[in-house]
Amino acid sequence: MRIEVTRSGGFAGLTVRASLDTAELEPEDAQELRTLVEHAGLDELSRRSPLRGTGADRFQYDLTVTEGERQRRVVAAEAAAPPELRALLERVLRSGSAG
Amino acid sequence: MSHCRNPLHCLLSPQVLQSIARNGEEPQRDWAIRALNTDHSIRLARVQNAKVRGGGPREGADALAVKATVEPNRIIRDAQGQEDVSGKVVRGEGDGPTGDEATDEAYDGLGDTFAFFHEVHGRNSIDDEGMPLRGVVHFGEQYPNAFWDGKRMVFGDGDEKILGRMTRSLDVIGHELGHGVTEDEAGLEYLGQSGALNEHLSDVWGSLVKQRKNNQKADAADWLIGSEVWTPEIEGDALRSMKAPGEAYDDPLVGKDPQPAHMRDYVETIEDNGGVHINSGIPNHAFYTTATKLGGFAWETAGRIWYETVQHPSLKTTTGFVRFAQITLRVAQRRYGKQSGEVTAVEEGWKQVGVLD
Numbered sequence: 539m540r541i542e543v544t545r546s547g548g549f550a551g552l553t554v555r556a557s558l559d560t561a562e563l564e565p566e567d568a569q570e571l572r573t574l575v576e577h578a579g580l581d582e583l584s585r586r587s588p589l590r591g592t593g594a595d596r597f598q599y600d601l602t603v604t605e606g607e608r609q610r611r612v613v614a615a616e617a618a619a620p621p622e623l624r625a626l627l628e629r630v631l632r633s634g635s636a637g
Numbered sequence: 638m639s640h641c642r643n644p645l646h647c648l649l650s651p652q653v654l655q656s657i658a659r660n661g662e663e664p665q666r667d668w669a670i671r672a673l674n675t676d677h678s679i680r681l682a683r684v685q686n687a688k689v690r691g692g693g694p695r696e697g698a699d700a701l702a703v704k705a706t707v708e709p710n711r712i713i714r715d716a717q718g719q720e721d722v723s724g725k726v727v728r729g730e731g732d733g734p735t736g737d738e739a740t741d742e743a744y745d746g747l748g749d750t751f752a753f754f755h756e757v758h759g760r761n762s763i764d765d766e767g768m769p770l771r772g773v774v775h776f777g778e779q780y781p782n783a784f785w786d787g788k789r790m791v792f793g794d795g796d797e798k799i800l801g802r803m804t805r806s807l808d809v810i811g812h813e814l815g816h817g818v819t820e821d822e823a824g825l826e827y828l829g830q831s832g833a834l835n836e837h838l839s840d841v842w843g844s845l846v847k848q849r850k851n852n853q854k855a856d857a858a859d860w861l862i863g864s865e866v867w868t869p870e871i872e873g874d875a876l877r878s879m880k881a882p883g884e885a886y887d888d889p890l891v892g893k894d895p896q897p898a899h900m901r902d903y904v905e906t907i908e909d910n911g912g913v914h915i916n917s918g919i920p921n922h923a924f925y926t927t928a929t930k931l932g933g934f935a936w937e938t939a940g941r942i943w944y945e946t947v948q949h950p951s952l953k954t955t956t957g958f959v960r961f962a963q964i965t966l967r968v969a970q971r972r973y974g975k976q977s978g979e980v981t982a983v984e985e986g987w988k989q990v991g992v993l994d
Contacts, residue, residue: 547908549809550781551914553908593816596786
């Protein structure tokens with residue numbers, strides 16, 4: 539399973555990209571990531587995507603999760619991203635490789 | 638129920654004062670704005686104004702919080718590293734410095750921005766009805782951002798690697814409060830060109846607040862946004878440059894400033910709500926060009942034209958660059974005359990960036 543995250547916008551308008559592939563991770567980390575994906579509610583969120591927010595200068599997230607043929611994508615404003623999705627996004631941004 | 642402290646103000650209805658404030662010659666206009674601000678009847682006027690705008694009268698706690706005198710009402714909360722905007726109040730209006738840099742910078746910066754809008758434009762806070770200025774500092778963990786959430790200005794401490802404490806730059810604080818003003822007056826949709834205009838306007842207010850604080854004329858100002866925010870490791874003067882969009886930074890870690898300074902380089906993207914922080918470089922540079930051609934203090938003429946544009950009934954929530962430029966021209970023509978140097982400067986600004994030809 540490959541997970542790609544882009545965070546764009548914010549006051550500085552800097553775009554940050556990161557990705558993780560469970561095949562390249564230690565079994566423990568891979569399991570943690572699968573659990574985060576499971577709890578993020580991606581089926582419903584991808585149907586509602588893009589999730590729009592209010593205010594200004596907040597971040598915008600773009601998430602793509604690929605498992606074999608299956609691909610799910612969620613574009614979400616920071617203010618509209620549920621905590622379970624944020625947990626997954628932050629995990630990938632924190633420890634994923636750039637690009 | 639109206640309490641008239643100045644009998645002159647009582648002679649004219651708020652509607653008449655509003656009309657003078659909008660359409661009168663400079664001295665009458667300034668007098669009318671002052672009268673509206675010092676008279677309790679401003680609330681009635683705002684109800685009338687809301688009807689003109691097509692919205693309903695404002696209600697709720699903020700609308701009732703109007704004071705007899707026009708003073709800021711700042712409330713700074715400390716999120717203590719959480720993503721929580723309801724943290725403890727650490728500095729309220731009139732309280733002395735706390736010694737915490739972010740708290741005191743937010744308090745002072747919101748005060749400078751309030752003074753800018755009040756003393757230059759006769760505006761009483763974000764909603765022109767004395768809305769409390771709610772600031773939140775130390776938001777989130779290593780949070781490299783500042784934002785307007787629709788009700789308050791929120792500031793992170795930065796990530797220590799790329800961006801530092803966001804309250805360091807006065808123009809960042811002015812930018813965030815400015816989003817509140819733009820939302821209140823124009824509600825420009827935060828997407829594509831209307832979003833880039835929303836961003837542009839906040840950069841204008843932020844830069845003008847700083848220029849006024851420093852008592853700088855247009856040719857002496859740096860026209861930089863967020864020049865104190867990068868960490869020392871990053872190669873860059875600022876986050877953005879209105880004078881030279883695209884040249885604010887060039888660094889191995891964060892790359893090069895992506896802002897265009899001309900329509901031919903407009904960036905089509907789905908990121909950042911359609912590049913609102915990128916394409917704002919185009920109107921930013923038009924404003925810079927107009928202001929430097931006019932000379933003098935940028936907030937006195939160029940800033941006034943832009944402020945009246947934001948209040949203009951023709952400005953829609955989805956207005957793009959061309960329509961916005963046309964409204965700035967109409968405002969300048971009505972205010973300074975069709976053949977005036979002011980109109981020429983505005984026109985040259987928009988031609989410089991390829992929005993008008």
